[in-house]
Amino acid sequence: KIDPKTIAKFSYSPAANKAESLVLSDRSLLGIGGGKDSIVAGELLKEANEKFTAFLLKTGADSTIQKNVIKVMDVPSLEIQRKLDPKIFQKHEDSFNGHIPISSIIAFLAVASALFYDYSNFIVGNEYSSNFGNLKYKGMTINHQWSKSQEFETAFNDYVKNFISPSVSYFSLLRPFYEIRITEMFSRYK
Numbered sequence: 073k074i075d076p077k078t079i080a081k082f083s084y085s086p087a088a089n090k091a092e093s094l095v096l097s098d099r100s101l102l103g104i105g106g107g108k109d110s111i112v113a114g115e116l117l118k119e120a121n122e123k124f125t126a127f128l129l130k131t132g133a134d135s136t137i138q139k140n141v142i143k144v145m146d147v148p149s150l151e152i153q154r155k156l157d158p159k160i161f162q163k164h165e166d167s168f169n170g171h172i173p174i175s176s177i178i179a180f181l182a183v184a185s186a187l188f189y190d191y192s193n194f195i196v197g198n199e200y201s202s203n204f205g206n207l208k209y210k211g212m213t214i215n216h217q218w219s220k221s222q223e224f225e226t227a228f229n230d231y232v233k234n235f236i237s238p239s240v241s242y243f244s245l246l247r248p249f250y251e252i253r254i255t256e257m258f259s260r261y262k
Contacts, residue, residue, distance in 0.1 A: 106137035109197030173219035
């Protein structure tokens with residue numbers, strides 16, 4: 073029963089952060105979630121003879137699926153370990169518990185990793201239909217996949233370029249494709 077018009081507003085000062093240009097190698101990290109989207113993105117990069125490193129965010133135990141995808145892709149990998157504070161799982165009075173936009177968290181960790189490890193691109197496999205909402209609520213269209221949308225991608229890149237570094241880009245290789253087209257491409261790969 074959250075009213076979307078009362079969402080928290082965070083003040084900031086544009087002068088508080090100044091983006092720094094860096095000289096980064098012209099190379100890419102590809103986010104690997106273990107599903108068909110990251111597999112298709114990886115295969116398209118390989119078909120275009122684009123070298124890339126698989127990026128894996130680990131939370132807790134190793135993901136056999138993600139490890140197997142990287143092994144079959146036969147590419148190097150960069151693995152980042154994320155540790156969650158146990159307090160995150162506790163109930164907190166007067167706060168909302170529930171879904172978090174994990175794709176946006178991964179985007180920030182990915183850009184930081186790209187800067188730390190000398191990559192100029194972070195590529196994801198977000199598809200076209202993530203641009204559209206799927207629920208009308210209090211007169212607004214709600215998109216539970218907003219952090220995978222073109223709107224997020226554009227806003228995130230603007231933020232990165234203005235407040236972090238214009239030297240790194242974040243983008244989806246599969247943005248033009250609907251789920252059905254990605255599934256068709258996926259079916260070609262053994």
